[in-house]
Amino acid sequence: MYVTGRTRFMLRIGSAITLAFIYLPLLVILLYAFNREKVQTWPIDGLTLDWFDKAFHNPGVRDALWTSVKAGLGATAIALFLGTCAAMAVARHRFFGRETISFLVILPIALPGIVTGMALNATFREVLSPFGVELGLFTIIVGHATFCIVVVYNNVVARLRRVGGSLEEASADLGADTWQTFRLVTMPSLRSAMLAGALLAFALSFDEIIVTTFTAGAEQTLPIWIFSNIARPNQLPIVNVVAVMVILLSMIPVYFAQRLTRERDDEPGVVPVPAAGGH
Amino acid sequence: MAGPVGWLVIAYIGSLVVLFVAALWRLDPFTAEIVKSIGFQNFETLWQEDVYRQIAQRTVVIAALVTLADILLAFPIAFYMAKIARPRVRALLLVAVLMPLWSSYLVKVYAWRTILNEEGILNWALDPLGAKGPGFGNVATWLVFTYLWLPFMIIPIYAGLERIPNSLFDASGDLGGRPWMTFRRVVFPLAFPAIVAGSIFTFSLTLGDYITPTLVSSTQFIGNVVYDNVGVANNLPLAAAFATVPVAIMLLYLLVARRLGAFENL
Numbered sequence: 442m443y444v445t446g447r448t449r450f451m452l453r454i455g456s457a458i459t460l461a462f463i464y465l466p467l468l469v470i471l472l473y474a475f476n477r478e479k480v481q482t483w484p485i486d487g488l489t490l491d492w493f494d495k496a497f498h499n500p501g502v503r504d505a506l507w508t509s510v511k512a513g514l515g516a517t518a519i520a521l522f523l524g525t526c527a528a529m530a531v532a533r534h535r536f537f538g539r540e541t542i543s544f545l546v547i548l549p550i551a552l553p554g555i556v557t558g559m560a561l562n563a564t565f566r567e568v569l570s571p572f573g574v575e576l577g578l579f580t581i582i583v584g585h586a587t588f589c590i591v592v593v594y595n596n597v598v599a600r601l602r603r604v605g606g607s608l609e610e611a612s613a614d615l616g617a618d619t620w621q622t623f624r625l626v627t628m629p630s631l632r633s634a635m636l637a638g639a640l641l642a643f644a645l646s647f648d649e650i651i652v653t654t655f656t657a658g659a660e661q662t663l664p665i666w667i668f669s670n671i672a673r674p675n676q677l678p679i680v681n682v683v684a685v686m687v688i689l690l691s692m693i694p695v696y697f698a699q700r701l702t703r704e705r706d707d708e709p710g711v712v713p714v715p716a717a718g719g720h
Numbered sequence: 721m722a723g724p725v726g727w728l729v730i731a732y733i734g735s736l737v738v739l740f741v742a743a744l745w746r747l748d749p750f751t752a753e754i755v756k757s758i759g760f761q762n763f764e765t766l767w768q769e770d771v772y773r774q775i776a777q778r779t780v781v782i783a784a785l786v787t788l789a790d791i792l793l794a795f796p797i798a799f800y801m802a803k804i805a806r807p808r809v810r811a812l813l814l815v816a817v818l819m820p821l822w823s824s825y826l827v828k829v830y831a832w833r834t835i836l837n838e839e840g841i842l843n844w845a846l847d848p849l850g851a852k853g854p855g856f857g858n859v860a861t862w863l864v865f866t867y868l869w870l871p872f873m874i875i876p877i878y879a880g881l882e883r884i885p886n887s888l889f890d891a892s893g894d895l896g897g898r899p900w901m902t903f904r905r906v907v908f909p910l911a912f913p914a915i916v917a918g919s920i921f922t923f924s925l926t927l928g929d930y931i932t933p934t935l936v937s938s939t940q941f942i943g944n945v946v947y948d949n950v951g952v953a954n955n956l957p958l959a960a961a962f963a964t965v966p967v968a969i970m971l972l973y974l975l976v977a978r979r980l981g982a983f984e985n986l
């Protein structure tokens with residue numbers, strides 16, 4: 442396609458500005474994590490690794506990290522199971538209400554995060570607490586799972602549509618029962634899509650805060666720990682380190698998920714649905 | 721297969737129903753107990769009190785401004801990725817745009833807090849020019865929201881532009897259309913549904929957020945009122961009633977977006 446040199450130049454400048462806008466703030470935090478001073482002033486005076494050591498030995502950070510990991514693994518496991526089931530149902534079977542499922546799955550993430558959080562909070566308080574289920578790790582996992590399902594679902598359904606059903610039919614024609622077909626034919630073709638979905642679900646859960654504040658009760662996940670320590674100037678050096686950790690821990694899964702799902706080099710492999718408040 | 725359906729219906733749709741029912745309850749002002757009788761008092765309060773109307777208005781205006789800024793920032797890079805960059809560069813740019821999409825919402829807001837701080841890098845950079853950054857407030861909120869939701873605008877516009885055949889641009893050029901004319905009469909109308917698709921995200925995400933205003937501003941948004949009423953004031957009915965406002969706005973928005981053909985671009 443023909444584009445004048447001037448237009449091309451302007452587009453390059455525009456792209457560069459946008460990329461700088463995206464990455465400069467992350468770079469600033471990265472630098473602050475190594476800041477020798479306790480106060481957050483610019484320019485930085487000197488560099489140190491001390492805060493990483495202090496953050497690592499901070500009991501609040503350790504507990505929160507552990508809670509986040511447990512919540513992420515729990516939510517990912519549920520989302521992986523339910524998302525795959527829903528995807529198989531929608532892509533391979535015809536039944537009443539099939540169109541509704543894909544809409545239902547997207548709803549928790551399409552509605553504002555505060556609504557999902559509120560709705561779950563109201564339910565947990567009104568419906569679950571009479572049964573002795575209090576807000577805590579369990580409700581965090583349930584809350585995260587509702588909006589993580591869509592990520593697994595999107596990846597698996599896209600894969601199922603691309604692969605088509607003929608291999609499974611062939612397997613059935615050759616005498617395999619349903620379970621054998623699933624184990625030997627369907628599952629291998631889905632594996633990388635499921636893994637990508639699981640990685641994204643974990644990243645989404647690990648980073649989520651809006652729904653979590655409504656469902657966590659007294660539990661602290663890592664984002665909630667950051668949120669409640671931002672107002673304490675003394676803690677900021679440790680917050681910086683934790684922030685860098687969170688950036689890395691949520692970007693690495695996304696990078697691998699991206700590599701697992703794309704077909705060609707130039708297509709967005711990760712289906713872009715918004716995070717409930719981040720995502 | 722009944723598993724996921726049951727899960728979604730119980731955990732989510734059930735929750736939404738509870739939310740809307742809770743919006744019709746009320747808080748007894750003397751005992752601070754929730755009275756489970758049906759009525760529209762909460763909605764009356766929200767409608768009559770100027771404070772709530774102003775908050776709703778502010779939230780919607782900021783959401784619109786965020787959407788506008790994101791379109792302006794997203795279009796050049798989306799166009800460059802879709803039509804000009806070589807495949808290798810395009811793949812690199814895509815990963816660069818997608819990686820921050822999923823990660824570290826809170827960290828991003830925190831980063832901006834340190835940047836906009838009185839002793840932060842922005843004031844330091846502007847000082848030689850004799851200028852000052854916006855500090856914390858509505859401008860900061862707008863800036864941070866624009867930053868947070870930018871990738872959600874880039875991706876749909878990129879996908880939309882990629883589907884437009886290059887020959888259309890060339891044809892416009894051959895017929896004498898200058899670049900600006902081609903943009904206005906060919907590129908923009910064809911990319912419009914994709915832009916609307918992106919705006920669904922930027923709009924919905926802004927309406928539902930309360931963390932960003934808490935951290936970089938002292939003004940209240942719909943999300944703040946909802947959160948404060950659930951937590952501090954313990955007035956679940958009023959919070960539930962106010963939470964229906966973004967839902968109503970988004971449903972309306974989705975209806976309009978569907979008419980504009982945005983759903984094919986999601």
